Amino acid sequence: MAAPTEIEPAAGPAAGPGERGGPPGARRGLLRYALAKLGGALLSVGMVVVATFFLFRLIPGDPAVAYTRDVPLTPDQLDLLRRQMGLDRPLPEQFLDFVLRALRGDLGTSYEYRRPVAELIGERLGPTLLLVGTGLVVAVTLGLWQGTRAAWNHGGRLDRFSTGISLTLWSVPTFWLGLLLLMVFAAGVGPVPGIFPTRGMEDVDAPDGPLYLLHVAHHLVLPCVTLVAVVYAQYLVVMRSSLLDEIGQDYVTTARAKGLRDAEVRRRHAVPNALLPTVTLVFLHIGLVVQGAVTTETVYSWPGLGLLFYEAIKGPDFAVMQGTFMVLCVAVIVMNTLADVLYHVLDPRVGSA
Numbered sequence: 001m002a003a004p005t006e007i008e009p010a011a012g013p014a015a016g017p018g019e020r021g022g023p024p025g026a027r028r029g030l031l032r033y034a035l036a037k038l039g040g041a042l043l044s045v046g047m048v049v050v051a052t053f054f055l056f057r058l059i060p061g062d063p064a065v066a067y068t069r070d071v072p073l074t075p076d077q078l079d080l081l082r083r084q085m086g087l088d089r090p091l092p093e094q095f096l097d098f099v100l101r102a103l104r105g106d107l108g109t110s111y112e113y114r115r116p117v118a119e120l121i122g123e124r125l126g127p128t129l130l131l132v133g134t135g136l137v138v139a140v141t142l143g144l145w146q147g148t149r150a151a152w153n154h155g156g157r158l159d160r161f162s163t164g165i166s167l168t169l170w171s172v173p174t175f176w177l178g179l180l181l182l183m184v185f186a187a188g189v190g191p192v193p194g195i196f197p198t199r200g201m202e203d204v205d206a207p208d209g210p211l212y213l214l215h216v217a218h219h220l221v222l223p224c225v226t227l228v229a230v231v232y233a234q235y236l237v238v239m240r241s242s243l244l245d246e247i248g249q250d251y252v253t254t255a256r257a258k259g260l261r262d263a264e265v266r267r268r269h270a271v272p273n274a275l276l277p278t279v280t281l282v283f284l285h286i287g288l289v290v291q292g293a294v295t296t297e298t299v300y301s302w303p304g305l306g307l308l309f310y311e312a313i314k315g316p317d318f319a320v321m322q323g324t325f326m327v328l329c330v331a332v333i334v335m336n337t338l339a340d341v342l343y344h345v346l347d348p349r350v351g352s353a
Contacts, residue, residue, distance in 0.1 A: 128304030143235025283339030
């Protein structure tokens with residue numbers, strides 16, 4: 001037993017320099033990787049600013065005419081209104097003014113509401129975060145749990161049933177599913193009355209105190225179910241596919257050969273490695289699901305950013321469309337960048353080349 005004890009100290013000093021140089025090198029590599037991703041994110045934000053301004057100018061319609069459709073105005077009065085809106089200036093001048101204002105955090109003034117766009121977005125952000133945050137937590141939990149069970153029982157009844165149901169719901173249009181749930185659970189079917197509210201986040205006679213939270217939660221049920229139903233399948237499919245890849249790896253076979261129970265092999269070995277591909281998907285959907293909430297909020301008249309964006313398109317209210325679209329796109333870029341950096345932290349091989 002003396003030989004092994006002599007070999008182990010000899011191996012220690014040899015590994016020491018590598019260990020002393022490893023963490024700083026890893027930190028420098030992470031810093032370079034993060035800076036590269038940050039540069040790409042800033043470039044993407046710049047492209048979003050350009051696209052945000054010019055994209056909505058392609059929408060047919062004159063805002064001055066749209067907001068005075070019920071009021072007869074002379075051509076001179078319409079020209080005056082366009083000058084007040086800043087629509088009479090050349091596009092390059094309007095674009096430069098838009099960029100300078102955006103850099104100061106000024107997203108302009110709404111034509112319809114006559115209020116700063118940043119103020120409107122701030123008011124609507126809370127309801128959207130409530131709906132999207134709740135839906136995302138439920139969708140991720142349900143999708144990862146069902147994906148794990150489906151992969152571990154690959155080919156069984158649970159696998160076929162859960163995968164089939166999730167893919168079916170994923171293929172259903174959001175607005176159609178929302179209207180269907182409204183007809184069945186809000187409007188009622190035949191003599192059966194509806195059990196959920198049909199619109200909004202709260203009623204006029206909403207109670208105060210702790211009962212208010214239950215009141216809002218009652219309104220939240222149908223929009224949240226609609227959002228979860230069309231989203232959770234993505235997490236289920238990715239988790240199922242990742243875990244199926246891990247099940248065939250040698251370390252899983254070795255863990256089973258050591259006598260570990262299936263539950264321990266799944267929880268301690270297979271699932272942690274299978275979770276890595278879902279990190280990017282989860283962070284990306286933190287931004288993307290806000291955009292997906294546009295349809296849900298419109299169907300249920302939920303007073304969030306999605307409904308604000310839809311109302312601005314009907315105008316058209318260029319200032320609100322530009323501000324809302326830019327906020328949604330920047331949210332996607334930020335979350336995607338964070339996902340890339342976190343993925344590199346979890347698996348340093350990413351981007352090491």
